Amino acid sequence: MHGRNLIVPLVDDFGGPKTLRMAGQYVRDHGAIVNVFYLSNVEDYIRPVMSAWVRNVNSLPVDDSSLFIRCSLQENFLQPWLGSITGFMCTGNLH
Numbered sequence: 001m002h003g004r005n006l007i008v009p010l011v012d013d014f015g016g017p018k019t020l021r022m023a024g025q026y027v028r029d030h031g032a033i034v035n036v037f038y039l040s041n042v043e044d045y046i047r048p049v050m051s052a053w054v055r056n057v058n059s060l061p062v063d064d065s066s067l068f069i070r071c072s073l074q075e076n077f078l079q080p081w082l083g084s085i086t087g088f089m090c091t092g093n094l095h
Contacts, residue, residue: 014049015048015050017052021056023060024060024061028061035065035066037060037066037068037085038068039068039069043070054089057088057089063086064086066085067084068084068085068088
């Protein structure tokens, strides 16, 4: 997938006005959707700019199968799980 440029690392302020919107536009321009979005530990930092983060996620081209891969540090174990991006778009809630 990486060799075909299907994995795109994004490092920036996800509540900011450019990164997610520009990535979403690139995906849209190529007639594609965001299938999977790995959040890493962004949830630890995104709360202060949650409304901007929600707007940016809502700008991404997704469908009902699009997923977040989320992580949580619980009892010193990294526990990943999947969450619906469209479900988040409807509620604005990661949990």
